[in-house]
Amino acid sequence: MALDDSKREFRFVGTRPDRPDGLDKVTGRARFGADMNAAGMLHGAILRSPHAHARIVRIDTSKAEALADVKAVVTRADFAEVPFKPGLAGEVWNVLENVMAGDKALYDGHAVAAVAATSALAARDALKLIEVEYEELPYVTDVNAAMRQDAPVIREGAADFSVPDDMHPNVVRRHESGHGDVEAGFAEADLVIEDSFETEATHQGYIEPHACLGQLGKDGKGELWCCTQGHWIVQKTCAALLGIETANLRVTASEIGGGFGGKTTVFIEPVALALSRKANRPVKIVMSRAEVFRATGPTASASMDIKVGMKKDGTITAAQGEFRLQGGAFPGAPGDMTAMCAFAPYDLKNVHQVGYDVMTNRPKQAAYRAPGSPMAAFAVESVVDELCRKLDLDPIEVRLKNAAREGTKASYGPRFERIGLVETLEAAKAHPHYAAPLKPGQGRGISCGFWFNHGGETSVSLALSEDGSVQLMVGTPDIGGSRASMALMAAEVLGIPYENIRVTIADTASLGYNDVSHGSRVTYASGLATIKAAKDAVRKLSQRAAAKWGIPEDAVKWEDGCAVPSGPNAGDFDPLPLAEITAEMGQTGGPISGHFEATPEGAGVSFATHIVDAEVDRETGATKVVRYTVIQDAGKAIHPTYVEGQFQGGAAQGIGWALNEEYIYGEDGRLQNAGFLDYRIPVASDLPMIDTVIVEVPNPGHPFGVRGVGETSICPPLAAIANAVSAAAGVRMRHLPMSPPRTLAALKARDA
Amino acid sequence: MSRVHVTTTVNGDETEFLCDPRETLLDCLRDRLNLTGAKEGCGTGDCGACSVTLDGRLVCSCLVLGVEAEGREIGTIEGVAQGDELHPLQRKFIEHAALQCGICTPGILVAAKALLEKSPDPTEEEVRYWLAGNLCRCTGYDKIIRAVMDTAAEMREAV
Ligand code: FES
């Protein structure tokens, strides 16, 4: 059977058909997390700590339990002791501690108890009757303050071996990497700039709050419906937290109303199951928006020091950075990834980076689109911009001169395979945007960005029906149109129309393990698995044709949806279409399916270059983005419209991060802006159209050349906008967001 | 608390429900009438995911009490298509890929429909300001604005 392993000519891939779930989503029919009900269902609500850090002395739930409407109350005592199973300590314990506080409440919003009642209002009323006695403790919410020797300790013993003994116990991980001799490199430079930068924590800001419906019986068997980026991780974690066997919990992923990394763990799901087990009825929990802000994954905040040396001709001689990331009351802030991404776009002889993961009294950080990389790019690309300005060099030419290419030893260690950074820079240079005249008061900024992309554990199953239609089951929730790309890839291999393939996000009982939809892995890994599963089916279809014709299997090839005799048998028989083979499959050996399970390792890294024009209002300090262009390497765009959508969405989130969004903590250690009114994400009237250029430098690790596209798009905007603001207003903004008061203060300081 | 009986018209059909006087119209639509097309993104009037029309006027149903529906006419996303005939906005949203996750889509469609009924030939700026109360976190709005503008053009040609 002749099947090209890597394909470059396509019939379906690269077209732009309607997405299969479009109709459900424009008619209101699609079922999201909060849209499911069950007979006899109760409503759950969670009581949260009002303190940033406090010992829980006593919880008295008796008054709430006495209410007729209340059917169950749970506290930490209702969860399993972790580790319940070998190998599940560590992160699972952290998740448990986050889901329901143990001895201490560690941040404002930390869950301490929960009730299930006959209505949502009754549940909320009952929370008011739960009495919690707290002993308030000193707290810290700032990353630099948390590293000082006199800082309150969040938890002793959370640090691992990577942290030197003389550091504060709040520093829990340290990463160091690089190569060459940076001191020698700085000595060669004509200009060295050293500067410090800060970014505030932001929230993923998905419009759908976390929601779930759980049922767990006394027999340890349960069902869970929830909005998640990955239901197998929910299954595994909930089972561990409740002390049941993984296979006894079936988890179904609802449609998901945005995630961006924030729905890759559990918050309310184990609570609903614990309440259900106690009440012996299904329990639904839906978070309020304030709960989403106070208790679910903001990104880490960062404090960073950067030093870069450059020659007059633009050659970078050395670069170093220190990145301190605050990730809330648990280990996990991406100090390592921030450091590794920082200088990745550059081919450097001398580079050194250190990253720290630091705990504070804030909610446990969660991944947010390329965790760590946007902050690092903000700091590094601001310094590179400043060097270009001082040395009077074109920022694109300087980046081209120093760009990482195939074979470059990456700043974080490995050698790059075929990558597309240079192609994005060339496309930026040639783009009309780069040459367009600017109006007075406007400035232009550019920045590059980098993300690793990810493979991850993946299972896909593809079942053929008698009439030749195909059911494709994947295990990665569809966050942004991935059903369409899966169907396109299957259609490409099978040679049958896109419309004949129905893609389902299978539940945990219907398919093997799948990692979450994160790391820009879906089109890469589930896509690769879909292609391999379809090839597996084609192999079986070809066998049936070979048997029918009485010729060897390897004398059959698959062309345009048909088995075709080849080699010495070429032309002996008419092509046999897929549907004719499946029509007879009951008599010729039984059902035909294709499967694939693996952990693909060939996710290709990806780069982007963004160009932005901004203007700054000198009176209010408000910055407006007036033109925006995203140029990114997608490897191969399976459904180009949805690739553009990822580029645009990432850019818009980056614009919000750069200009407005931030977690604001008061002196009392409490979050001051837990709502969309005060935590302001971009609205339609804030933004211009966002132009896109899809660069395609195929990833050698994917049969069709796919690289993930979801995350890289959020890496350049912070720096690109800061650079545009610097060009427009002559102020270098070192602290994000560049909100009007901060920019106004910088303008005033400059003029003073 | 004792429940209140409410008689109202939803998408042209007369209907009735019992609700707690504290329940919002959004709660009543979703939990009492099982019309889950309108979504709750914030519950405070900031996201527009719960957009419906009340006697023809665009409102955030999370800011209206269920009891206020008495004797009024409610329009929700479930009533935007006529049978199996999609509204041009719904068709164009699919065609332009103006949705990624789709959670904002019902609210945006209801709001955009209200705009085009008032203003059949809106400028881009008008569309952007009209939809400024409808948050979308996935798309950056580009394809949404294009889909609305394209629908308006098509509907103008059709008359
Ligand atoms: S839910 Fe009504 S405006 Fe957000």
Ligand code: FES
């Ligand atoms: S498509 Fe996800 S919020 Fe708009």
